[in-house]
Amino acid sequence: MPTGVHIRDARKQLFDAAERVLLREGPSALTSRAVTTEAGCAKGVLHRHFADFDGFLAEFVLDRVGLIDGQTAALREAAGTGTVAGNLTAALTALFESVAVAVVGLVGARDELRDRLREAWPAGVPVLTEAAIMIGSYLAAERELGRVAADADVDTLAAMLIGTGHLMFADRTGVPPEAEAVHKMVTAIVTGVARNPLR
Structure with missing residues (x-):
């Protein structure tokens, strides 16, 4: 071979x-x-x-962050279809039901891993930062289509959605929130800027 x-x-x-x-x-x-x-x-x-275990973990985290690229493309393609809140609810649920939450906990638990990741990821927390970019990109696409207000601060909205979503899903051993709870959270954040029905 x-x-x-x-x-x-x-x-x-x-x-x-x-x-x-x-x-x-x-x-x-x-x-x-x-x-x-x-x-x-x-x-x-x-x-x-791998040179050592922290090197392995750093590459593992970056590999799992790379999986978000497929989700980003799918979410951008959803722009202009369905509802903004519905699309965001589906994206956040898929993201946080994946390994994303566990990876964030792993990064938070290991100082040496964070040091290694800073070499490739100088700012923010891997996964959460990439997820915020994904949501911001989607909201920007919806803004271009007129389904999100022209003056909407999509980066701040994305950070709010990711932060609140992470809090909802953070308990690894608990029962994940139901879709209705995620939809309620998304609706509360985007109602002021979304220009289409939220359901």
Whole structure:
């Protein structure tokens, strides 16, 4: 098997294993042994592809942040369809029901990881920052279509939606909020600027 394919597969296998451990047991359970055990491989496999465990975690976080790109494209394509609140509700629910909340907790729990991430991500918290950019981009597209007020501060609205959404979904072990609760929150934030029915 060519080396490039083998490395890519090993990385994906390890990243997927890290995600499963993180979602199931939380940031404190995420160790190199837990990851390799979950992946079903020897511990040396991780160290063959990454200088150390914090380097692995930094690349894992950036890989998971990259998954938001697909969500960003889908949300932008939704501009002009449905309702603004409905589109935002769906996007926020998909984002926060993914590994996003757990990744934020992981970044908050590990100082060395935050230091590593600053090399590639100089400002903000990965995932939350990228998510705010995604929501701001969508709101800007809706503003261009006239479905959001021309004077709406889409970056501030995006930050409010992401921050409030994160608070709603932050309890990893609790029951996630129902769609109606997320829709109510979104509606409260965008009612003043949305130019279309919210339902």
